[in-house]
Amino acid sequence: MSLLTHVLACLFGMGSWVAINGMWVELPLIVHEIPEGWYLPSYLTVLIQMANIGPLFITLMHRFRPGTLDERPVIYCIVGLGIVATFLLAFFWRHTVTIGSSLHSVPLLTLSFLLSVVDCTSSVTFLPFMMQLRPQYLTTYFAGEGLSGLVPALVALIQGVGLVECQNITQTSNTATNNSILVNSGELQAVYQPAKFSAQGFFVFLSAMMVVCLVAFILLNHHPAVARERKSDQYFGDDLGHEKREQGLSLHARTPEQKPMINPLDSIRREPRNAFGSGTYSNTEVVFIFVVLAWVNALTNAVLPSVQSYSCLPYGNKAYHLAATMAAVANPVACFIAMGVPVRSLVFMGFLTMFGTGFGAYILAMAALSPCPLLVHSASGTVVIVLAWIVFVLSLSYVKVIIGVILRDEGHSALVWCGAVVQLGSMLGAVSMFPLVSVYGLFKSGDACNTKCPS
Numbered sequence: 001m002s003l004l005t006h007v008l009a010c011l012f013g014m015g016s017w018v019a020i021n022g023m024w025v026e027l028p029l030i031v032h033e034i035p036e037g038w039y040l041p042s043y044l045t046v047l048i049q050m051a052n053i054g055p056l057f058i059t060l061m062h063r064f065r066p067g068t069l070d071e072r073p074v075i076y077c078i079v080g081l082g083i084v085a086t087f088l089l090a091f092f093w094r095h096t097v098t099i100g101s102s103l104h105s106v107p108l109l110t111l112s113f114l115l116s117v118v119d120c121t122s123s124v125t126f127l128p129f130m131m132q133l134r135p136q137y138l139t140t141y142f143a144g145e146g147l148s149g150l151v152p153a154l155v156a157l158i159q160g161v162g163l164v165e166c167q168n169i170t171q172t173s174n175t176a177t178n179n180s181i182l183v184n185s186g187e188l189q190a191v192y193q194p195a196k197f198s199a200q201g202f203f204v205f206l207s208a209m210m211v212v213c214l215v216a217f218i219l220l221n222h223h224p225a226v227a228r229e230r231k232s233d234q235y236f237g238d239d240l241g242h243e244k245r246e247q248g249l250s251l252h253a254r255t256p257e258q259k260p261m262i263n264p265l266d267s268i269r270r271e272p273r274n275a276f277g278s279g280t281y282s283n284t285e286v287v288f289i290f291v292v293l294a295w296v297n298a299l300t301n302a303v304l305p306s307v308q309s310y311s312c313l314p315y316g317n318k319a320y321h322l323a324a325t326m327a328a329v330a331n332p333v334a335c336f337i338a339m340g341v342p343v344r345s346l347v348f349m350g351f352l353t354m355f356g357t358g359f360g361a362y363i364l365a366m367a368a369l370s371p372c373p374l375l376v377h378s379a380s381g382t383v384v385i386v387l388a389w390i391v392f393v394l395s396l397s398y399v400k401v402i403i404g405v406i407l408r409d410e411g412h413s414a415l416v417w418c419g420a421v422v423q424l425g426s427m428l429g430a431v432s433m434f435p436l437v438s439v440y441g442l443f444k445s446g447d448a449c450n451t452k453c454p455s
Helices: 003-014 016-035 036-051 053-064 071-092 106-122 126-132 134-158 199-223 240-249 283-303 305-315 317-340 344-366 380-410 412-439
Strands: 097-099 102-106 163-172 181-193
Touching: 003 126, 003 134, 003 199, 003 305, 016 036, 016 071, 016 106, 016 199, 036 240, 036 305, 053 106, 053 412, 071 106, 071 126, 071 199, 097 106, 106 163, 106 240, 126 134, 126 380, 134 199, 134 317, 163 240, 283 305, 283 344, 283 380, 283 412, 305 317, 305 380, 305 412, 317 380, 344 380, 380 412
Parallel strands: none
Antiparallel strands: 097 102, 163 181
């Protein structure tokens, strides 16, 4: 295998969600300078779901006009749009427009919507494009997709986003001689520390990341070293014989030395178990795979991220940043584990999904108990919540990668449906959490400096 191709696949995957992930980690720095304030996360959630019009169009094209849509021109368009949108965001995110009698951050919201279209559409175009390369590179792509969350988080950590210092509030008091003096009120006020570099610099960095993604994509299409790793330029359709001939390249295929008594043509003679992909899995198994895929993405992309601050901030600002960073690290780690140990058992997949869901339930419970969750006054509480986030992301990210590898072997259209189900699950998770968080206010965030909890 080509090391260059692995690097390019990773850089290509990093461009898939780097823009929106970057927006989320930069929120603590920008919300204090725009009219929407902390309502911006709710607006972003709605915009991201509206952006699913892109994946819907691509999926319908594959459903009703199979084989007519080439992902490559679409990828060039959306990555180019991502470069322009993030660059414009660096200069116009603070600008406001008067609508009615109030100010709104129209440029910020408009550009955020365009970036959402770019990232959501990548789910149904980047994955099918990777179909033309050997299966091993798909796992590397998933590792890059995980880095699309880690890299912006690390840059934001260096930037010092959201660091809070508690300061005593001083008040002016007039004496009998009409002299004003400053007295300590005894109350604390949360003061956000200035960042080491501005939001403008951060958005320019995101634009540069999208440029790197575009360069990687161009080289994946035209570099001679990658051409040797490409199966075929004609990678559309689900021809059964072609898929079976490529089965020897898949991660789960065994070598002839491991199976010396079995004729490799036997698998071709087997009757397909259904009409989906190569027919490897029954209808029930296909439904199970897609249900697990939707569930896992609902939890990892919408449900738990929407309450991350509620679950972590009661334990302190360091706990929040540590949980966010280590969870972002866990994603690519899971991809590398899946590359070395690709367990395709559906039973194991179901067990791992329930295992990760259990840790997700703990995180959700701590968010519901905010601002006074369990063990809030102890160091063990911080350790537990950080470990819960790491194990949650690690286990469910592994499930996502294995499902992607399985569906890759089922053919091009299976990867299109994979991306569509990823977006569907994320949308259902966001729609479920939006009213709970933003309308009914079931989750409460305490004051970083003044919240008192019973010991």
